[in-house]
Amino acid sequence: MCPGEHPLTEDWFVEAVDRVAEAGRRASLAIETAVGVLREGCEAYTAGRPLVEVVDELIATGGREARLSSADAFREYERAIASMRADVARALVDEGGLSLTSAARHLKISRQAAARLYGQAREPGDEGPC
Numbered sequence: 001m002c003p004g005e006h007p008l009t010e011d012w013f014v015e016a017v018d019r020v021a022e023a024g025r026r027a028s029l030a031i032e033t034a035v036g037v038l039r040e041g042c043e044a045y046t047a048g049r050p051l052v053e054v055v056d057e058l059i060a061t062g063g064r065e066a067r068l069s070s071a072d073a074f075r076e077y078e079r080a081i082a083s084m085r086a087d088v089a090r091a092l093v094d095e096g097g098l099s100l101t102s103a104a105r106h107l108k109i110s111r112q113a114a115a116r117l118y119g120q121a122r123e124p125g126d127e128g129p130c
Helices: 012-046 051-060 063-094 100-107 111-120
Strands: none
Touching: 012 051, 012 063, 051 063, 063 100, 063 111, 100 111
């Protein structure tokens, strides 16, 4: 199985929600850290420090790394959401007996988008190549 992909199991929905929640928690913490670094720079600037010094300090204290870390964490959150959406589309069709058109209506997306999501989801027990 590819990294980040999970076969549908009996508890697949609970597991998918847990993955999304954990990825969201990590993204939230990373964004909070990045915003904290910026707030410190803003406080220094409003206290009268020159912008050049503030920017140098932000960079020296890990501002760039905080920004990149938050972007990475947010992308991981988006991947977890996308994986869950694909699994939900497959489950609506395979387990719920809906047509792709009906599943698309339930998800409030186009039939073409539902078909793409359905195709992205792993079939139960599918351990094929990435």
